[in-house]
Amino acid sequence: MALEHVSFGYHRGRCVLQDVSLQVAPGEVLALVGPNGVGKSTLLRLMAGLRRPWEGQLLLAGRDMALMSRREVARTVAVVPQEVHMPFPFTVRQVVELGRTPYVKPFALGGDHRDRTAVERALALLGLEGMAHRPFVELSGGERRRVIIAMALAQEPQLLLLDEPTAHLDIGHQVEVMGLLSRLAHEGLAVVAALHDLNLALRFAHRVALLHRGRLLAQGPPEKVLRPHLVSEVYGIPLRLLRQDGQQVMVWDAPYGVPRQ
Numbered sequence: 001m002a003l004e005h006v007s008f009g010y011h012r013g014r015c016v017l018q019d020v021s022l023q024v025a026p027g028e029v030l031a032l033v034g035p036n037g038v039g040k041s042t043l044l045r046l047m048a049g050l051r052r053p054w055e056g057q058l059l060l061a062g063r064d065m066a067l068m069s070r071r072e073v074a075r076t077v078a079v080v081p082q083e084v085h086m087p088f089p090f091t092v093r094q095v096v097e098l099g100r101t102p103y104v105k106p107f108a109l110g111g112d113h114r115d116r117t118a119v120e121r122a123l124a125l126l127g128l129e130g131m132a133h134r135p136f137v138e139l140s141g142g143e144r145r146r147v148i149i150a151m152a153l154a155q156e157p158q159l160l161l162l163d164e165p166t167a168h169l170d171i172g173h174q175v176e177v178m179g180l181l182s183r184l185a186h187e188g189l190a191v192v193a194a195l196h197d198l199n200l201a202l203r204f205a206h207r208v209a210l211l212h213r214g215r216l217l218a219q220g221p222p223e224k225v226l227r228p229h230l231v232s233e234v235y236g237i238p239l240r241l242l243r244q245d246g247q248q249v250m251v252w253d254a255p256y257g258v259p260r261q
Contacts, residue, residue, distance in 0.1 A: 001047060001077075001159055001190065006056035008046060016042050019056075020216045022209055024192050026158065029185045031201035031222070032194040034211035035235055040194040041082070043211070044161045047192065049073040061158070074102035078157035082164050084148050086136050092147050093132040096122050099154030122150040125180060141168030149177065153184075160184070162193040166200060178204040198226055198239075198250045210234065223248060 003022045009015040017039045024030045032040045045051045046058060049065050058065045060076060078099070086095065099122065100115045123129050126146045131139070136147060145168050152160060165181070166174040174197070182204050185191050195201050201208050201222055208225040210218045212234045218225045231250070232239045238253040 002059040006053045008053045024190045026190045028206040029191045031205035031208045038211040048079045077159045078152035078155040080152045080162040096150045099151040122154040126150040159190045
């Protein structure tokens with residue numbers, strides 16, 4: 001996918017994103033980082049085709065997304081939003097089966113062999129086989145997050161968009177999910193994830209896009225973009241990089257309790 005000089009706002013006269021040019025290729029994890037309100041979620045909505053830019057264009061496999069049908073886009077792009085509310089008492093398996101909607105013919109029941117195989121694979125990838133028959137509404141926030149990621153993978157997308165995929169997850173499942181995204185990228189999937197945890201971006205992303213005040217401030221390899229002086233300026237707190245066991249770690253360079261300036 002490629003974004004070319006994209007600008008967008010929800011109200012005329014107030015631009016949320018301005019002149020953003022960005023690409024994500026098969027086989028890579030691109031992390032969108034930046035403070036709250038800089039446009040990360042909005043950028044994902046544009047990439048999903050849920051909104052159209054005021055200016056610029058989005059190209060999906062070389063085609064203008066504005067000229068593609070919703071079914072065409074849904075067969076290529078899958079989205080994991082921050083929050084999902086199910087209006088019906090679906091089981092985990094039934095929620096994951098919703099990922100096959102772009103492929104199922106109207107009034108068809110049960111799907112075909114490919115649909116069932118895709119659902120089983122998605123359940124297995126997220127370790128959900130043992131809870132496939134549990135009601136979705138009875139799950140914890142972290143379990144629900146894993147189910148929604150499985151639903152997206154059941155779409156068999158070429159591009160996977162995730163808005164805070166590690167939200168509500170304990171640290172073990174955060175690493176597990178990000179490791180899964182890395183493996184999927186290694187198999188050829190293009191992954192874009194909005195992240196608040198800069199250390200997850202440092203460890204798992206191939207490239208990072210740093211957004212600030214609606215603009216793309218920097219993009220490139222994590223170690224090139226997440227430089228302490230630049231990130232400290234964007235987030236408004238002193239940060240520094242440490243190296244632990246061969247990995248770079250971003251830490252707050254101030255005693256706890258020190259107020260933000």
